[in-house]
Amino acid sequence: MEITDRNGLTEAQFLEQYDPGDYPRPSVTVDMMVLSPKKDYSGLKILLIKRREHPYINCWALPGGFVRPEETCYEAAARELKEETGLKNVFLEQVYTFSKPDRDPRMRVISVAYMALSSVAPPVKGGDDALEAAWFDFEFTDNMLLIHNDDIGISISYQLTTKRFKNGNVKYGNMVPSLKSKTQLAFDHVEIILESMIKLRREIEYTDLPFSMANEEFTLPDLQAIYELLLGHKLYKANFRIMVADRIEAVDKKEKSIIGRRMSELYRLK
Amino acid sequence: MEITDRNGLTEAQFLEQYDPGDYPRPSVTVDMMVLSPKKDYSGLKILLIKRREHPYINCWALPGGFVRPEETCYEAAARELKEETGLKNVFLEQVYTFSKPDRDPRMRVISVAYMALSSVAPPVKGGDDALEAAWFDFEFTDNMLLIHNDDIGISISYQLTTKRFKNGNVKYGNMVPSLKSKTQLAFDHVEIILESMIKLRREIEYTDLPFSMANEEFTLPDLQAIYELLLGHKLYKANFRIMVADRIEAVDKKEKSIIGRRMSELYRLK
DNA sequence: ATAATAGTGTCTATCAGACATTATCTG
DNA sequence: CAGATAATGTCTGATAGACACTATTAT
Numbered sequence: 001m002e003i004t005d006r007n008g009l010t011e012a013q014f015l016e017q018y019d020p021g022d023y024p025r026p027s028v029t030v031d032m033m034v035l036s037p038k039k040d041y042s043g044l045k046i047l048l049i050k051r052r053e054h055p056y057i058n059c060w061a062l063p064g065g066f067v068r069p070e071e072t073c074y075e076a077a078a079r080e081l082k083e084e085t086g087l088k089n090v091f092l093e094q095v096y097t098f099s100k101p102d103r104d105p106r107m108r109v110i111s112v113a114y115m116a117l118s119s120v121a122p123p124v125k126g127g128d129d130a131l132e133a134a135w136f137d138f139e140f141t142d143n144m145l146l147i148h149n150d151d152i153g154i155s156i157s158y159q160l161t162t163k164r165f166k167n168g169n170v171k172y173g174n175m176v177p178s179l180k181s182k183t184q185l186a187f188d189h190v191e192i193i194l195e196s197m198i199k200l201r202r203e204i205e206y207t208d209l210p211f212s213m214a215n216e217e218f219t220l221p222d223l224q225a226i227y228e229l230l231l232g233h234k235l236y237k238a239n240f241r242i243m244v245a246d247r248i249e250a251v252d253k254k255e256k257s258i259i260g261r262r263m264s265e266l267y268r269l270k
Numbered sequence: 271m272e273i274t275d276r277n278g279l280t281e282a283q284f285l286e287q288y289d290p291g292d293y294p295r296p297s298v299t300v301d302m303m304v305l306s307p308k309k310d311y312s313g314l315k316i317l318l319i320k321r322r323e324h325p326y327i328n329c330w331a332l333p334g335g336f337v338r339p340e341e342t343c344y345e346a347a348a349r350e351l352k353e354e355t356g357l358k359n360v361f362l363e364q365v366y367t368f369s370k371p372d373r374d375p376r377m378r379v380i381s382v383a384y385m386a387l388s389s390v391a392p393p394v395k396g397g398d399d400a401l402e403a404a405w406f407d408f409e410f411t412d413n414m415l416l417i418h419n420d421d422i423g424i425s426i427s428y429q430l431t432t433k434r435f436k437n438g439n440v441k442y443g444n445m446v447p448s449l450k451s452k453t454q455l456a457f458d459h460v461e462i463i464l465e466s467m468i469k470l471r472r473e474i475e476y477t478d479l480p481f482s483m484a485n486e487e488f489t490l491p492d493l494q495a496i497y498e499l500l501l502g503h504k505l506y507k508a509n510f511r512i513m514v515a516d517r518i519e520a521v522d523k524k525e526k527s528i529i530g531r532r533m534s535e536l537y538r539l540k
Numbered sequence: 541a542t543a544a545t546a547g548t549g550t551c552t553a554t555c556a557g558a559c560a561t562t563a564t565c566t567g
Numbered sequence: 568c569a570g571a572t573a574a575t576g577t578c579t580g581a582t583a584g585a586c587a588c589t590a591t592t593a594t
Contacts, residue, residue: 027290106290112380167482170361207442212440236559238560535547
C-alpha cells in the first residue's frame with residue numbers, strides 16, 4: 001500500500017540506503033551583532049572577540065561559531081551568546097545570510113547573521129585569555145560607523161556612502177563602507193553590522209524591539225533614551241509617550257530615571 | 271615584517287598548511303517562492319516542481335537546488351530560476367534561512383529562501399518529463415493558503431492560525447499552518463511561502479517592489495491591480511494614484527488596460 | 541446612447557512633528 | 568528657593584481612508 005519510487009523502494013527503504021555522497025559542502029556558521037546600552041544610557045556598546053589566528057589575526061570580530069549538526073542556527077546563536085556572555089532569553093533574531101565564496105580565505109563558509117539586544121553588558125573574558133572579548137563603544141550615523149574601546153586603545157571606523165543598486169527593475173540605495181582607521185573588523189563583519197542596523201531601525205517602526213534593551217520595569221525617560229540610541233536621533237517627549245502609551249502599563253512605583261535625576265513613574269511592557 | 275601566529279606562520283603560510291578538517295557539514299540549498307500575475311491580472315501564480323524521489327515523492331515543492339562551491343546563494347537562486355523558467359533580471363531577494371536539523375529526512379540541509387517576482391509566467395517543462403514543473407493558482411488570505419492547478423487536478427490548502435511567541439521580552443504573533451487538503455507541499459515549504467508573503471507585504475510599504483510584476487510600461491489600473499493582488503485587499507483609486515504619483519513618469523502613449531476595457535495612459539517607473 | 545471604466549476633486553480622521561506649559565523633584 | 572526634569576496640553580501639516588463627481592471609450 002506504501003508509495004514506492006522508480007526503484008521500487010518505500011520511503012523507509014529509500015532513506016535506509018540513501019548515501020549523501022561526497023559533494024563539497026560549505027561550513028555554516030552564525031555571527032552576531034550583540035548590542036547593549038551603556039550603563040548611563042549615553043550610548044550603545046557592541047561585543048567583539050579578538051582573533052588569535054590567521055586570517056585577520058589580531059583583528060576584532062563579531063562573536064559566532066559553527067552550527068552543530070543537531071541544532072538550528074537560532075540555537076547555535078543562542079548557545080554562542082550564552083557561552084560568551086552568560087546571557088539567555090534575550091532578543092535574538094536572524095538578519096541575513098552571507099555567502100560570498102571568498103568571504104573566508106580558509107574555506108567556503110556561509111554565515112547566518114543574527115542580532116541580539118540585551119539590557120545589560122555582562123563582563124566578558126578579557127586580558128590575556130586565549131579568547132579575548134570586550135565591549136566597544138558603538139556609534140552609527142548616516143555616514144560613519146565608529147567602534148572604539150578607549151581602555152584597550154582600539155578604534156575602528158568606516159565611512160559610509162550610498163550606492164544605487166538594481167534588483168530586477170527596482171532600484172534602491174545601499175550603504176557601502178570604506179575603512180578609515182588603521183585597524184579593521186575581520187571578514188565581512190562590517191556588512192553584517194550594517195545590515196543588522198538597517199533591519200533593526202526598520203523593525204523599531206512596527207515592533208516592541210527597543211523594550212528588549214530596557215529593564216523589566218523602566219521609566220519613560222529611560223525607554224525614550226533607548227529609542228533615541230537605536231534610532232540615532234532625538235524624539236519629542238510628548239509624541240514619544242503617545243506612541244508607546246497603549247503598549248505599557250504603570251507599575252505604580254517610582255524610581256529615579258537613569259538618564260535624569262528625578263523620580264519618575266515605573267512602567268512595564270504589556 | 272609580516273605578522274605571524276603562535277606557530278610563527280605568516281598568513282600565506284597558514285593558509286597553505288590549513289586543513290579544513292573533517293567536521294560534519296550541512297548541505298546548503300536555496301528554495302524560491304516565484305510569483306507572477308495571471309495573464310488577466312485576476313490572481314497570482316506560483317511555480318512548483320513535482321518531486322520524483324523520496325522523501326515527499328509525488329508532492330509538489332518550491333523550485334531550488336544546491337549552492338555550488340563557487341557561487342553565492344543569490345547566484346544559485348538566479349541560476350535555478352533561469353534553468354526552470356528562462357527568467358533573468360527579475361526581482362530576487364533573500365527572505366530567511368531555514369535550518370531545522372530534521373527538515374530533510376535524508377541529511378542535514380540548510381536552506382536559504384528567496385522570493386522572485388516576475389511580470390510573466392513563462393511555460394515550464396510539464397507533462398511526463400523527469401522534472402515536471404507547473405504554475406499554480408495562488409490565493410493567500412488572513413486564515414487560508416490555497417494553491418491549486420485545475421488542469422492537473424491538484425489542490426493544496428492550509429488553514430492559518432495565529433500563535434503568540436516570545437523573543438526575549440518581546441512578544442509577537444506568528445502564523446501557524448495546518449494542512450487541510452489531502453496533498454501537501456514538500457518539506458517545510460509552506461513556512462517558506464508564509465515567511466516570504468509576510469516579508470513581501472511589509473516591503474510593499476516602503477519599496478517599489480510591485481513594479482517588478484508590471485510590464486516595463488504599464489497603465490495605472492493595471493499597476494493598482496498588482497498592488498491589490500499582492501496586498502490581498504482593494505485600494506481606492508484616487509489614493510493609490512496619489513501614492514505612486516512621484517514614482518512614475520508618463521510615457522505619453524495610451525493602451526488598453528489589462529483589467530479594464532478602455533484606453534488608459536501608459537507610465538513607467540522613474 | 542449607455543454602461544463601464546479612466547481620471548480628478550475633496551472631505552475627514554488620524555497621526556507625527558513641534559512647541560509650550562505646568563507639576564514635581566533634588567540640592 | 569532655584570534649576571532641572573517629569574509630565575501633559577495643544578497647534579499644525581501631512582497623509583491615509585473614503586466617497587463623489589466628471590471625462591472618455593467600447594459596444
